[in-house]
Amino acid sequence: MEVLKLELKEKIIEQLNLEDVSIEEIGDNDPLFGDGLGLDSIDALELIVMLDKDYGIKLLDPKEGKKIFQSIEVMAAYITEHRTK
Amino acid sequence: MKNYIQSYCIIKNNTVRLNGQPNYTEKNNLGFSDFSKKLYKELNLSYSKFFKMDNLSKLAFLGAEYIFRDIETRADKNIAIVLSNRASSLDTDRKHQHSIQDKDSYYPSPAVFVYTLPNIAIGEISIKHQLKSENAFFIFDTFNPQFLSNYADILIEKNKVESVLCGWVDYDNDQYEGFMYLVSHKGKLKHTVKQLTNIYQNKE
Numbered sequence: 001m002e003v004l005k006l007e008l009k010e011k012i013i014e015q016l017n018l019e020d021v022s023i024e025e026i027g028d029n030d031p032l033f034g035d036g037l038g039l040d041s042i043d044a045l046e047l048i049v050m051l052d053k054d055y056g057i058k059l060l061d062p063k064e065g066k067k068i069f070q071s072i073e074v075m076a077a078y079i080t081e082h083r084t085k
Numbered sequence: 086m087k088n089y090i091q092s093y094c095i096i097k098n099n100t101v102r103l104n105g106q107p108n109y110t111e112k113n114n115l116g117f118s119d120f121s122k123k124l125y126k127e128l129n130l131s132y133s134k135f136f137k138m139d140n141l142s143k144l145a146f147l148g149a150e151y152i153f154r155d156i157e158t159r160a161d162k163n164i165a166i167v168l169s170n171r172a173s174s175l176d177t178d179r180k181h182q183h184s185i186q187d188k189d190s191y192y193p194s195p196a197v198f199v200y201t202l203p204n205i206a207i208g209e210i211s212i213k214h215q216l217k218s219e220n221a222f223f224i225f226d227t228f229n230p231q232f233l234s235n236y237a238d239i240l241i242e243k244n245k246v247e248s249v250l251c252g253w254v255d256y257d258n259d260q261y262e263g264f265m266y267l268v269s270h271k272g273k274l275k276h277t278v279k280q281l282t283n284i285y286q287n288k289e
Contacts, residue, residue: 016196019122019136038133045195053192 004076012072015050016043028073036071044069056084088241089272091248093284094151096124096144096263103151105284117261121147128154132213139177139200141170141256142209148265149210149250156267164267165246166207166220167236172257173224174203206254218246228253228264230281237268238276253285 009023012032016039030036033044044065051057051068057079059065068078095102099111099120109127111120121143125135128150138146145168177200184193199205204222211220219240223232237249252265264285268276274284 017136018133020133042137042195042199049192049194 001076001080004079005072008072008075008079011050011054012037012047016046026072028076029071031071032069032075039069051079054085055079055082057082086270088238088268088270088276090274090276090280090284091267091269091272092152092155093264093266093274094148094155095284095287096148096151097261101151102287103155108151116259117144117256118259134209134212137196138209139174139197139205140259140261141172141174141176141203141254142200142206144256144261144263145206145252145254145265146209146213148252148254148263149214152250152265152267153214162214162216163218163247164214164216165218165237165240165249166210166216167223167233167240167249167251168203168207168221168265169223169225169229169233169253170203170255171224171226172255174201174205176257177201210250228285230278230285234268234276234278234281241268241270 005028006023009026012018012026013021013023018037021037026037033039044062047069048059048062048065051059059068068075093104099115100107101109101124109124111123115123117140121140124147128147130150135143135146177197181193181197181201184197185191203224204220207220207222210216221236225232233251237251240246240249248267248269250265250267252263254263254265255261266284274280
């Protein structure tokens with residue numbers, strides 16, 4: 001799980017072009033949207049694509065993302081349970 | 086009332102010229118991605134959305150940033166934006182097309198897709214500077230001072246706006262050329278086709 005959390009932080013920084021954010025600055029329980037990393041709606045769509053492309057998880061309802069993308073901790077737990085690759 | 090070129094900026098070949106004077110020259114031969122980061126730092130910007138933009142938007146955004154910092158008053162938000170280029174958003178269009186090329190690996194990126202129109206560059210400038218005025222993006226084979234000057238003059242003469250941010254911002258395959266200028270009643274350089282041509286050709 002720790003490896004996956006680190007992997008997620010790296011992917012989020014790279015794929016969402018968070019140029020001025022480092023891995024150390026993202027806490028496992030920090031909110032990803034709003035006051036946390038300040039991600040926006042396009043970032044949420046990008047994360048949905050990432051779940052599908054990298055972990056074989058298809059979110060049919062984008063609203064599901066709101067729960068799953070709460071934090072790195074929540075994302076990692078969801079991916080661990082649902083991943084197909 | 087006559088219109089003038091209040092301020093102008095040229096970004097190309099790893100250099101920035103502001104009102105005819107060298108402003109920044111990168112000694113290393115950087116690609117635009119790295120060069121734009123240098124300019125971001127040089128301008129001491131703190132705007133993380135910049136890094137999410139495509140290169141065309143970055144080019145236009147930086148040009149606008151240099152000009153808005155150069156003009157004396159920032160209170161005037163009644164500014165139209167009229168940009169133009171040759172390649173449209175082709176560079177980003179290709180990236181998007183590449184992501185949907187393979188039916189077995191079909192993962193279009195939403196963050197890329199949103200930049201598959203050139204006028205998104207205008208949107209990025211408008212968001213940053215909270216501009217809600219008229220805007221347009223035109224595609225020409227080459228820089229077209231005749232068309233742009235007519236368009237800007239009409240907007241000002243009809244009292245639609247007080248000034249117009251115009252320009253030629255072209256980006257494709259790491260080849261880039263940005264020439265942006267602000268037309269208003271203020272300034273010393275007359276807003277004429279000849280003057281624009283001279284500036285574009287680096288004669289001013």
